[in-house]
Amino acid sequence: xxxxxxxxxxxxxxxxxxxxxxxxxxxxxxxxxxxxxxxxxxxxxxxxxxxxxxxxxxxxxxxxxxxxxxxxxxxxxxxxxxxxxxxxxxxxxxxxxxxxxxxxxxxxxxxxxxxxxxxxxxxxxxxxxxxxxxxxxxxxxxxxxxxxxxxxxxxxxxxxxxxxxxxxxxxxxxxxxxxxxxxxxxxxxxxxxxxxxxxxxxxxxxxxxxxxxxxxxxxxxxxxxxxxxxxxxxxxxxxxxxxxxxxxxxxxxxxxxxxxxxxxxxxxxxxxxxxx
Numbered sequence: 001x002x003x004x005x006x007x008x009x010x011x012x013x014x015x016x017x018x019x020x021x022x023x024x025x026x027x028x029x030x031x032x033x034x035x036x037x038x039x040x041x042x043x044x045x046x047x048x049x050x051x052x053x054x055x056x057x058x059x060x061x062x063x064x065x066x067x068x069x070x071x072x073x074x075x076x077x078x079x080x081x082x083x084x085x086x087x088x089x090x091x092x093x094x095x096x097x098x099x100x101x102x103x104x105x106x107x108x109x110x111x112x113x114x115x116x117x118x119x120x121x122x123x124x125x126x127x128x129x130x131x132x133x134x135x136x137x138x139x140x141x142x143x144x145x146x147x148x149x150x151x152x153x154x155x156x157x158x159x160x161x162x163x164x165x166x167x168x169x170x171x172x173x174x175x176x177x178x179x180x181x182x183x184x185x186x187x188x189x190x191x192x193x194x195x196x197x198x199x200x201x202x203x204x205x206x207x208x209x210x211x212x213x214x215x216x217x218x219x220x221x222x223x224x225x226x227x228x229x230x231x232x233x234x235x236x237x238x239x240x241x242x243x244x245x246x247x248x249x250x251x252x253x254x255x256x257x258x259x260x261x262x263x264x265x266x267x268x269x270x271x272x273x274x275x276x
Contacts, residue, residue, distance in 0.1 A: 002036075002085035005058060007078050010140040013065050014108055015074050016050070022057030024049075024087045030119040031093030031242055033212065034059065037084035038072045045069045046215045046237060048112040049088060059087075062111035062140070090241050093208070095120055098182040102128045102174070104167050104196055106188025107138070112210055113187045114141055121148040128181075129153065130170045132192070136161035167192065168199050175203045183208060186245060190214070190254045197245035207245035211236035214257050227253050 006018035024034060033048045045067075051060035065074045076082070093116050095101070101120050105113035110131055120127045127148055132155040133139050139154065139161060146152050153170045154162040163170065171184070186196040187210040200207040215237045216224040225236035228249035234240070 001081040025052040028088040029092035030115040032088035034087035064108040104186040106192040109188030132167040194250035209245040
């Protein structure tokens with residue numbers, strides 16, 4: 001079991017939790033994730049490790065409250081224990097030797113990008129950061145990201161904060177200025193990663209994306225995170241979660257993510273009705 005030592009809402013639908021997990025905190029690297037189970041009747045879900053504190057022996061997770069398990073997890077308070085908390089899993093993001101990089105994040109993918117941007121900054125890489133949200137109310141980790149770069153750009157769909165528009169528009173402007181990156185890292189909704197990759201491919205700009213959004217149990221057993229990479233079948237949880245952004249069949253991955261939306265909504269309704 002893993003005790004919750006901190007809980008903080010970051011916006012109306014995103015929560016940060018700090019959890020006691022000393023062994024994981026010692027070994028985790030940027031890009032890796034944990035698999036947790038809230039209770040005996042719960043499903044396993046993967047969540048990216050948003051931060052660690054080896055001295056305190058804690059791991060930070062940030063999650064969006066969208067499905068049955070994240071709703072149950074969000075109902076736990078400080079002092080409560082998560083039944084299973086296993087990791088670190090997945091391959092760490094490869095950042096060694098990069099002199100200049102761009103991190104592009106969308107929505108809750110921001111939480112996944114943060115440890116990567118932090119690791120890049122700590123090794124001396126010059127980092128440009130582009131982050132997009134639907135509106136100002138949903139923005140998270142702004143202070144943390146600004147501390148990592150002098151070039152941090154925020155976009156909102158409705159123009160309620162900084163620039164109105166898409167992250168791809170900012171990235172295109174930077175590339176049009178002749179800026180070249182050793183690597184672009186894009187993490188967020190699948191359509192966002194698709195269009196970032198389509199853009200960077202035109203500039204022959206190396207791009208890595210994280211396929212966390214399609215992972216389910218995080219162990220390779222369920223098969224739900226199958227994706228096609230350069231015409232070959234891969235599993236996001238055991239072969240990734242990072243992949244070459246130019247090699248992925250995004251349309252197939254997007255269709256797979258949408259397969260169980262109705263069942264998830266029904267499960268959420270049952271949870272709500274049970275507790276009314």
